[in-house]
Amino acid sequence: MHLVFDSLTGNVRRLAHRIAARAAGMDVQDVRSGWIGDPFLLLTYTFHRGDVPESTRAFLRGAGRGLRGVVASGSYHWGTNFARAADVIAAEHAVPIIAKVNKGGTDADVALILAWLASATAPNPTNLQTVTFTGGTHGTLD
Numbered sequence: 001m002h003l004v005f006d007s008l009t010g011n012v013r014r015l016a017h018r019i020a021a022r023a024a025g026m027d028v029q030d031v032r033s034g035w036i037g038d039p040f041l042l043l044t045y046t047f048h049r050g051d052v053p054e055s056t057r058a059f060l061r062g063a064g065r066g067l068r069g070v071v072a073s074g075s076y077h078w079g080t081n082f083a084r085a086a087d088v089i090a091a092e093h094a095v096p097i098i099a100k101v102n103k104g105g106t107d108a109d110v111a112l113i114l115a116w117l118a119s120a121t122a123p124n125p126t127n128l129q130t131v132t133f134t135g136g137t138h139g140t141l142d
């Protein structure tokens with residue numbers, strides 16, 4: 001499994017590298033670098049009132065077949081559009097939402113994503129689940 005991220009201001013890039021540092025041997029790459037191999041977990045952010053960044057869309061047009069799950073960052077500030085890029089991508093590509101995170105995510109978000117990666121990369125992955133975001137009070141509000 002590879003990690004692929006899209007990031008404008010650095011939150012998702014930092015999250016991706018935090019995860020990669022804890023998942024030995026997992027490579028991490030920017031969407032702008034193009035296809036890095038299948039399968040992969042995509043980490044991206046939400047833009048323009050709940051939309052998917054065009055750079056993420058462009059990457060998925062070429063590499064979408066390898067997508068196994070999506071993590072989207074957003075900000076609680078955006079209310080019902082919070083991290084909505086995850087919903088859009090999950091629906092368009094029929095993949096599970098692994099996490100919706102506020103900004104760069106919390107330690108709990110990192111642990112959850114690592115647990116999914118461990119399950120997804122096990123020799124006989126069984127128990128792959130869609131994780132439903134249930135809200136929370138952690139993180140920042142801006």
Ligand SMILES: Cc1cc2nc3c(=O)[nH]c(=O)nc-3n(C[C@H](O)[C@H](O)[C@H](O)COP(=O)(O)O)c2cc1C
Pocket residue numbers: 006007008009010011012013045046047048049050051073074075076078081082083084102103104
């Ligand atoms: C112009 C603009 C629009 C945004 N729109 C949304 C949005 O609709 N929903 C949301 O949850 N976050 C939205 N955000 C917040 C970003 O998704 C959030 O800050 C994210 O962590 C950015 O990731 P990055 O630092 O990796 O680029 C928006 C941010 C900006 C600057």
